[in-house]
Amino acid sequence: MKRRFIVIVLDSFGVGYMDDVPEVRPEDIGANTCRHILEKFPKLQLDNLEKLGIMNALGEEVGAMKKSSFCTYGKAKLMHYGGDTFFGHQEIMGTLPRKPLMKPFSFYLEKVYNALLEKGYKVEKVGNNLKYLLVNGCIAVGDNLETDLGQVYNVTSTLSELTFDEILKVGRIVRQNVEVARVIVFAGENSSIESIKAAAEEKEGTYMGINAPKSRVYEKGYMVRHLGYGIDPETQVPTIMGKDGQNAILIGKVADIVENDHGKSYMGLVDTKTIFDITLDEIDKINEGFICVNIQETDLAGHAENTARYAEILELSDKYIEKIMEKITDDDILIVTADHGNDPTIGHSRHTRENVPLLIYKKDMQNTFIGVRDSLSDIGATAAEYFNIKMPQNGKSFLNKL
Structure with missing residues (x-):
């Protein structure tokens, strides 16, 4: 049967x-x-x-x-x-769903910045007004712009520079230092440092991150991991x-x-x-x-x-x-x-x-x-x-x- x-x-x-x-x-x-x-x-x-x-x-x-x-x-x-x-x-x-914490990445930016520095990463704050973090020159950390703003952060990178496991290590550090529902770690073979930087956007004067479709991460060899909180x-x-x-x-x-x-x-x-x-x-x-x-x-x-x-x-x-x-x-x-x-x-x-x-x-x-x-x-x-x-x-x- x-x-x-x-x-x-x-x-x-x-x-x-x-x-x-x-x-x-x-x-x-x-x-x-x-x-x-x-x-x-x-x-x-x-x-x-x-x-x-x-x-x-x-x-x-x-x-x-x-x-x-x-x-x-x-x-x-x-x-x-x-x-x-x-x-x-x-x-x-x-x-049983509960309403998530809603905070722009700027709320946690300093905490994540310091945590990454303590782990030996090179970290830059990038942006004219609002900032996102650029880790080791090729991993961007900021707001997710494709879902409900303020409840998801993205860690965006390129597989032409790093392995996915290396990118995921950065994502786990971010996850340990924030309390929003999700940290999404993703990368693709066609994305590059240039395409990621070019896809940086501000929304509503509060949120700053990488526009995922424009960054080209989805085009080839896309890899992703969703790191949740409180489940x-x-x-x-x-x-x-x-x-x-x-x-x-x-x-x-x-x-x-x-x-x-x-x-x-x-x-x-x-x-x-x-x-x-x-x-x-x-x-x-x-x-x-x-x-x-x-x-x-x-x-x-x-x-x-x-x-x-x-x-x-x-x-x-x-x-x-x-x-x-x-x-x-x-x-x-x-x-x-x-x-x-x-x-x-x-x-x-x-x-x-x-x-x-x-x-x-x-x-x-x-x-x-x-x-x-x-x-x-x-x-x-x-x-x-x-x-x-x-x-x-x-x-x-x-x-x-x-």
Whole structure:
């Protein structure tokens, strides 16, 4: 008997801005990642997402895409503050989100500067008004400009000068000296000292950092690690599964941001085809277990405000989802969802606070609407009930609706 619970996170594939957006994120009013991409490409046909009920979750038909007459679907609100990949995945795994510390990097700049000097690094403060730190001439430390300002800091570098492990050492020093939710360490082969410096930007007279897409880090050989703060993995599904002796497998960006010390993690992966190929292989290898997959290239296309690239990754993902559906046996459950939005047409390059689809596939499934869930944690809670393990910190299972 095969008994697998598979979650595919199409990173940033939201289905419409949340009701609280006018109050908490007015810049996201009108955001609808799914609808706006389909409007830009009305001939785009995503047969398997359509079958699973993506247009039902959206609530309307757009272009060539129609509602499914037989599917199990719902939507989930974001319980976490803003719209964030790190918080979104912690929430999926069962963490109760709390509002993060919001401070510009300037608040910690002197502390980080001194800590790096004490470790023997050469550190410069760069900028005319606001400053970012340049470490050993090729590692930039400053505000993340692509997510909610003030809760994430970036450590940006180039693999043409250093190994990723050397860059990560700097990131860990930063992490030890700040209390915001995330420090993201990343580098690429096409980025250079010059391209990183040229991508330095100020925002709102308060935030100073490197514009990641403009720095060219994403173009080739991209490597990344997300260093979180204040998350207790003991309350999350992968750790609970692993400590119970069951398989917990994380593939793609989720492996970079969710702890899984007792399971298997495929870290540092970005290429969609590679991630799905590994997923298919792991589905074949195990008879029982939890698999969570993140497809990041949709989100990167959203940050780049590139609707054509976003549509291309959706098409590729749709083909692979069909291959996964073909492997689903009687007791397996497949969920396709997202972690927030990233509408490439909204007029800014940051995540958008959107409801996300919950598309569920099971062999004996009935035609069912599972409702609008209050939290992404309902996914983790459902997995916990499915495997009969300790419930995570947050979430309400919808297993009884399946």
